Every structure is written in structure tokens, then in C-alpha cells.
Amino acid sequence: MPGHKSIVFKLILVITFCSVLIFAFTLGYNYYESRLILEQELENNARNLAMSLVNRVESELVSVTKVTEGVARSMETGRYTENELLARIRTTLEDNPRIYGAGIAFEPYAFRKANRLYAPYFYREKGKITFIRLEDSYQYVPYVYWDWYQIPRELGKLEWSEPYYDDGGANIAMATCSVPFYLDRGGTRILKGIVTSDIPLVSLTELISSVKILKTGYAALLSRNGMVLAHPLKDAIMNETFFSIAESRHDTSLRDLGKKMVQGESGFVHYTSLVGVKSWMYFAPIRSTGWTLAVVFPEEELVENVRKLSLTMAGMGLAGILLLTLAVYSIASSITKPLRSLAEATEVMASGNFDIELPVVRSNDEVGVLTSSFQLMVTSLKEYIKNLTETTAAKERIQSELKVATDIQASLLPRLFPAFPDRPEFDIFASMDPAKEVGGDFYDFFFIDDNNLCFLIADVADKGVPAALYMMVAKTLLKSEGQRLGEPAMILSYVNNILAADNESCMFATVFCAILDTGSGEVRFANAGHNPPLIIDSLGIRYLAPKHGFVLGPMPDSVYETEHLTLQKGDILFLYTDGVTEAKNPEEELYGESRLLQALNDGSKDDLTDMIHTIRAEVTRHANGAPQSDDVTMVAIKYRGIVTDV
Amino acid sequence: MPIQTSKETTALIVTITGKMDALTAPEYEKKFSELIAEGEISFIVDFEQVDYISSAGLRVLLATAKRVKAVNGKLLLANITGVVKDVFEISGFCTLFPTHDSVASALSASLG
Numbered sequence: 001m002p003g004h005k006s007i008v009f010k011l012i013l014v015i016t017f018c019s020v021l022i023f024a025f026t027l028g029y030n031y032y033e034s035r036l037i038l039e040q041e042l043e044n045n046a047r048n049l050a051m052s053l054v055n056r057v058e059s060e061l062v063s064v065t066k067v068t069e070g071v072a073r074s075m076e077t078g079r080y081t082e083n084e085l086l087a088r089i090r091t092t093l094e095d096n097p098r099i100y101g102a103g104i105a106f107e108p109y110a111f112r113k114a115n116r117l118y119a120p121y122f123y124r125e126k127g128k129i130t131f132i133r134l135e136d137s138y139q140y141v142p143y144v145y146w147d148w149y150q151i152p153r154e155l156g157k158l159e160w161s162e163p164y165y166d167d168g169g170a171n172i173a174m175a176t177c178s179v180p181f182y183l184d185r186g187g188t189r190i191l192k193g194i195v196t197s198d199i200p201l202v203s204l205t206e207l208i209s210s211v212k213i214l215k216t217g218y219a220a221l222l223s224r225n226g227m228v229l230a231h232p233l234k235d236a237i238m239n240e241t242f243f244s245i246a247e248s249r250h251d252t253s254l255r256d257l258g259k260k261m262v263q264g265e266s267g268f269v270h271y272t273s274l275v276g277v278k279s280w281m282y283f284a285p286i287r288s289t290g291w292t293l294a295v296v297f298p299e300e301e302l303v304e305n306v307r308k309l310s311l312t313m314a315g316m317g318l319a320g321i322l323l324l325t326l327a328v329y330s331i332a333s334s335i336t337k338p339l340r341s342l343a344e345a346t347e348v349m350a351s352g353n354f355d356i357e358l359p360v361v362r363s364n365d366e367v368g369v370l371t372s373s374f375q376l377m378v379t380s381l382k383e384y385i386k387n388l389t390e391t392t393a394a395k396e397r398i399q400s401e402l403k404v405a406t407d408i409q410a411s412l413l414p415r416l417f418p419a420f421p422d423r424p425e426f427d428i429f430a431s432m433d434p435a436k437e438v439g440g441d442f443y444d445f446f447f448i449d450d451n452n453l454c455f456l457i458a459d460v461a462d463k464g465v466p467a468a469l470y471m472m473v474a475k476t477l478l479k480s481e482g483q484r485l486g487e488p489a490m491i492l493s494y495v496n497n498i499l500a501a502d503n504e505s506c507m508f509a510t511v512f513c514a515i516l517d518t519g520s521g522e523v524r525f526a527n528a529g530h531n532p533p534l535i536i537d538s539l540g541i542r543y544l545a546p547k548h549g550f551v552l553g554p555m556p557d558s559v560y561e562t563e564h565l566t567l568q569k570g571d572i573l574f575l576y577t578d579g580v581t582e583a584k585n586p587e588e589e590l591y592g593e594s595r596l597l598q599a600l601n602d603g604s605k606d607d608l609t610d611m612i613h614t615i616r617a618e619v620t621r622h623a624n625g626a627p628q629s630d631d632v633t634m635v636a637i638k639y640r641g642i643v644t645d646v
Numbered sequence: 647m648p649i650q651t652s653k654e655t656t657a658l659i660v661t662i663t664g665k666m667d668a669l670t671a672p673e674y675e676k677k678f679s680e681l682i683a684e685g686e687i688s689f690i691v692d693f694e695q696v697d698y699i700s701s702a703g704l705r706v707l708l709a710t711a712k713r714v715k716a717v718n719g720k721l722l723l724a725n726i727t728g729v730v731k732d733v734f735e736i737s738g739f740c741t742l743f744p745t746h747d748s749v750a751s752a753l754s755a756s757l758g
Contacts, residue, residue, distance in 0.1 A: 461701035506709035529737035550738035554708045
């Protein structure tokens with residue numbers, strides 16, 4: 001399983017997050033817009049529904065109004081006997097099944113002088129038409145004080161009463177259409193009475209209640225005063241007004257809404273219904289009665305479909321995102337799988353195993369390119385390591401060969417001291433430290449006969465292997481010619497000619513060659529370009545001033561001159577190469593002649609071994625770790641003279 | 647390797663600065679070889695700014711002199727003083743190489 005911060009994880013995280021974001025936004029926008037469209041649709045639907053209801057109620061009312069007005073007009077134009085009058089009312093009732101009760105209420109003494117009040121009234125009771133006299137049934141409050149009589153009487157025009165329970169007549173909730181009629185006497189209209197037609201509220205409320213909107217939506221009817229006339233909540237009918245409900249709910253907006261209704265306005269509002277359901281309501285006035293009709297759509301049910309659709313979409317979206325995530329996981333895994341195996345292979349390689357098989361990648365994509373590049377790198381690395389191993393081995397071989405060469409070179413120089421333990425006439429000590437593995441400096445000493453000791457010091461130009469090879473030749477020649485010739489100038493001259501014969505590379509050596517007569521202390525010496533030796537005698541330390549012959553090697557027929565010197569007992573000759581005086585410290589400061597002279601002066605003059613070791617230690621101390629470019633070679637010889645046996 | 651050359655009618659003046667020792671000698675030798683390969687045959691080496699010469703440096707001069715001689719050219723040395731002069735004297739090189747006190751005198755010598 002890919003780790004926490006793997007590419008797969010990141011890809012899934014980013015893509016899933018983005019998809020969810022895009023989807024959530026789209027869904028949210030869709031839901032919002034759908035609701036908006038739905039609300040607009042709803043307003044239209046609600047208006048249409050309300051208007052159609054209003055029209056149906058209006059048509060009911062208008063038919064009643066027309067009949068009532070017809071009766072009133074006939075009262076004004078015709079003269080009726082009591083029987084004719086009663087027959088007229090009865091016929092009206094019989095002809096109009098919508099009318100529950102009809103009657104004519106006369107002004108006091110207007111029908112006949114004998115009766116103060118006269119109001120015949122027919123109504124339906126259990127399928128039959130029943131006749132009563134209202135002046136009798138309204139025993140306590142005479143009919144002339146009732147609204148259905150008073151209001152049209154005062155206004156002088158047709159009027160629908162507020163719905164009411166009729167105690168005097170039918171004992172049902174009803175509304176009365178009252179039309180005043182007059183007697184025209186000499187141009188003056190004298191009110192004679194009121195023609196009334198009652199309609200039972202139930203006939204309207206049934207119409208309203210029959211309207212079904214969605215599941216729990218409904219239509220309602222309110223009277224002019226806001227009285228609830230039709231509502232699914234039966235208890236509220238004829239008991240509550242819109243304003244009493246607003247009062248009990250402490251809802252001022254509801255009261256304002258009620259005012260608008262009463263004023264005959266229409267509108268579409270968001271509204272919390274009597275049972276506390278959030279709804280949309282459209283209300284419109286019924287002009288003839290001043291009532292208000294309202295249709296109520298529960299919001300929940302309205303958006304239910306949108307919500308269902310959104311939920312389905314969300315479900316589909318989630319499934320889609322899940323599918324997408326799986327697809328991303330699958331692709332990312334297939335991409336990173338070779339990468340992971342490559343990483344594992346690299347780890348193995350990092351531990352030094354270059355023979356591991358890299359994963360096979362067939363594709364030509366970036367991973368494939370990476371793998372083949374990696375394969376190339378591994379091959380190159382293997383090749384490089386192989387070469388390096390070979391080079392190192394070769395270098396090691398050369399190093400070991402050089403080590404052997406060092407040993408050989410060292411073994412060529414006389415190293416056993418005391419060199420001549422049976423010759424008390426002199427002491428000799430010498431040392432050579434090459435700057436590289438092999439050096440170009442050398443020294444030598446050997447007897448050319450019983451008395452004469454040849455000793456020499458030499459410095460081959462340049463360092464390293466070429467110098468060492470040249471040194472071998474020079475040393476061999478010097479020894480063989482020395483033993484043959486026994487004369488310093490001749491030795492140098494002969495050796496020079498041999499060396500110069502084939503010297504393309506212009507190698508050369510500086511040589512100081514001397515022969516000591518151990519009997520007399522006489523020293524014959526010749527110099528081929530070497531730095532002058534020091535002599536330590538009773539006068540102190542000073543430089544010998546030999547004639548400067550040309551170096552050995554480059555030019556044939558160079559001329560050298562033998563000079564003479566006689567050593568007294570205890571005198572010392574100190575020969576050295578420029579590796580001593582030109583030893584440098586890290587500040588590039590040379591050891592120099594003055595330090596050498598000082599060190600020789602301060603040190604022991606009895607023991608030559610001590611002397612040379614002291615100087616060597618001094619030079620090493622001066623160099624202070626700085627790499628030396630020149631070999632350091634010293635030869636010291638002390639003449640003791642012949643000890644005569646007594 | 648501080649080495650400067652300036653061409654005169656009769657010779658190429660080579661000015662060397664610093665040390666001519668085992669470390670720098672191979673580079674000088676290579677430089678002289680290149681110059682000869684380019685057709686130069688007469689050199690005046692100005693030693694005024696050389697403060698040290700070792701046997702390896704001397705060998706380069708010898709080898710160069712030999713090659714110059716093979717093409718009938720000349721190698722003249724100028725301004726050899728101080729430590730360098732000591733080395734030249736001790737090794738006997740001053741007997742082999744004609745040395746001059748100044749580049750000018752070397753130039754006039756190169757005419758002959």
C-alpha cells in the first residue's frame with residue numbers, strides 16, 4: 001500500500017477534493033436555481049388557482065345577488081297581496097337550490113298598518129320548505145336591529161352580511177345578501193323593506209375545502225373582518241379571525257398581512273400556517289363580499305421533488321467520485337509501481353550491489369525513459385568502478401615496485417657504519433633521504449688501494465625515476481672509473497665523456513669527488529658543478545673554494561682540475577647536496593647556509609653520526625611538515641691520522 | 647607559469663618570473679618546445695625576475711640550448727644575478743652559456 005505522502009495519495013487527495021468541490025458547487029447552484037424557478041412557477045400556479053376559486057365563489061354569490069335584486073325590483077314595481085308575496089318568496093326559494101332561505105323584512109308599518117313588524121321567511125329544513133315569521137322568531141332582538149337589516153338600510157344598497165349563526169331562523173352559519181326596496185312617492189324614495197337571501201356557508205366552504213394542494217396544502221376563506229370561514233382546521237371556523245390569531249402569536253407581520261387582505265389587496269407571501277408549517281400563500285379578494293381567498297402551499301412539499309432530485313444527484317455524484325478515485329488510484333498505482341520498484345532497486349544499488357536487475361519497463365513514457373537512463377548509469381558506474389579498480393591496482397603495483405626500487409637504491413649506497421671498523425685513521429658517515437620514492441642524490445666511498453679512500457657526493461638533475469636511473473649509471477661509472485683511474489679530475493673527465501655520449505635528454509649530475517690519503521691526510525679533489533663542501537678544523541667552519549667544473553653529462557670533453565688539501569688530525573670535511581640548504585618550511589623560507597653553519601657549530605664534532613643526525617633533525621624541524629622537493633644527502637669524513645703503535 | 651614573450655627582429659625575448667625548479671621546469675620545457683616548433687630559433691631568456699633555479703631548471707636550459715643549436719639558433723641568457731648567478735657559477739653553467747648583463751647587450755650579441 002502506498003505510504004502517506006506517496007504520489008498516489010496526493011493525486012487521490014487533490015483530484016477527489018477538486019471533484020467534490022466542483023460537484024458540490026454545481027449541485028448547490030442547481031438546487032438554488034431550481035427552487036427559484038419553482039417559486040416563480042408556484043406563484044403563477046397559486047395565482048391561477050386562487051383566481052379560479054375566486055371566480056367560482058363569485059359566480060355562486062352573483063347568482064344569489066341577482067335573484068335577490070330581482071325580487072327587490074319586483075317589490076318596487078308590483079303590488080302583492082300577502083298570499084302573492086308569500087308565493088313569490090317560496091317560488092324564489094324553490095327555483096334556486098343554492099339559496100338556503102329567503103325572506104322580505106318590512107319597515108315598521110310598511111306592509112300594513114295593523115302590524116308593526118312583518119317579515120315572512122322561507123327556508124329549507126330536512127328537504128322541505130318551512131315558513132316562519134321573523135318578527136316572531138327574533139323575540140328578544142327584533143330583526144330591524146340585525147346587521148343584515150341595518151347595514152343595507154343605512155347604506156341604501158345591496159350588501160352581503162358578515163357570516164353569522166342565525167339563531168332566529170335556520171340555526172346554521174350563513175351569510176345574507178340584503179337588497180333594500182323603496183316606494184316612489186312623488187319623486188321621494190321611501191324605504192319599504194329589505195329582501196334577503198341566505199346562503200349556507202357550508203356550500204362555499206365545501207367548495208373551498210374540496211381544493212387539494214399537494215398533500216397538505218389547502219385553500220382558505222376569510223371574511224371582510226378577517227373571520228375564518230373555510231379552513232382545514234374546523235375549530236377555527238367562525239371562532240377565530242386573522243387578527244386574533246396574529247394577536248395570540250404576537251406576529252405583527254401576520255397582522256399587517258391581515259390588513260392587506262381586509263383592504264382587498266392580493267399578493268404572494270411566505271407564511272407560517274396556523275399549524276406552524278412553513279408555506280407560500282397567495283391571497284386574492286372576492287369583490288362582491290369583500291372576503292379574501294387564500295391558497296397555501298407547504299414549502300416542504302414544494303421543494304420535496306427538488307430535494308429528492310438533488311439527493312439522487314448527490315448519490316450519483318458520490319458514486320461517480322468514488323469511481324473516479326478508484327480510477328485515479330489505479331492509474332497512479334500503475335504509474336508509480338515501476339517507480340517504486342526502481343526506488344527499491346536503487347536502494348539495493350546504494351548498498352553497493354550493482355548486479356541487481358532493474359524492473360522491466362515496456363512503456364516509452366517518462367518512467368520508461370528514466371529506467372533506461374538509470375540502466376545506462378548503472379552500466380557506466382560498473383564500467384567506471386571496474387576501471388577505477390584496475391587503475392588502483394595498477395597504481396598499487398607501481399607503488400610496490402617503487403618501494404622495491406627505493407630499497408634497491410638504498411642498498412646500492414654503503415649503509416653499514418662504521419664502514420671501516422679496522423681503519424682508525426678516519427671516520428666516515430653518510431645519509432640520503434629521497435624526496436620521492438626514489439631519488440637522484442647519491443654518495444659513495446671506497447678504497448682505490450690500501451691507503452687511498454675515494455669518497456664522493458652527487459646530485460642528479462631533476463627527481464624521481466628518471467633521476468634514479470641516471471644516478472645508477474653515474475654511480476656505477478664513478479666507482480669503476482674511480483677504482484681504475486685514482487685521480488679525481490680524470491675520473492670526472494672520463495665519466496663525463498661516457499655520460500655525454502648518449503644524452504638526448506640533457507640529464508646531468510653535479511659531483512664532488514675526493515680521494516683521501518689516509519696516511520698523510522692529503523685530500524685531492526675535483527668538482528663537477530657541485531656546491532662546495534664545508535671544512536671544520538681548528539680555525540672553525542668554512543667553505544672550501546674548489547674550482548667550479550662543469551656538471552657531468554651534457555657536454556663531452558669538459559675539463560676538470562684536481563686540487564689539494566691537507567687535513568690535520570680532527571679536521572672534518574662535510575659534503576652535502578642542496579636538499580639541505582634549500583629545504584623549505586610552509587612559509588617558503590629556505591633552511592639556508594647560515595642555519596647549517598650555526599647547527600654544525602653548535603653540535604657535536606666528535607661523533608659524525610650524531611652530527612649528521614642532528615642536521616637531518618634540524619632540517620626536518622625547519623620544514624615543519626612542508627612537502628620537500630629535493631633529496632637530502634650528507635657525507636661527513638673526519639681525519640684522525642695514523643695512530644702509531646708503541 | 648609566468649612566462650612572457652616579445653618578438654624582436656633577431657630573437658624572441660622570453661621573460662621568466664619566479665622559480666625554475668623541479669615543479670615548474672617541465673612546463674618551461676614544454677613552452678620552449680612549442681616555441682621552437684613554431685619556428686623560433688633564437689632566444690634571449692631574461693632572468694631578471696627569477697629568484698631561484700634548481701638543477702631541473704638548468705637541465706631545461708641545457709636541453710633547449712641543444713635543440714636550438716641543432717637548428718643553428720642561439721640561446722642567450724641575460725640579467726643573471728644573485729642566487730641564480732651562484733648556481734650558474736657553482737655548476738659551471740656560466741662557462742657554457744654566454745650571459746649578458748642586459749637584454750640590450752644580449753640583443754646586440756644575437757646580431758653577430
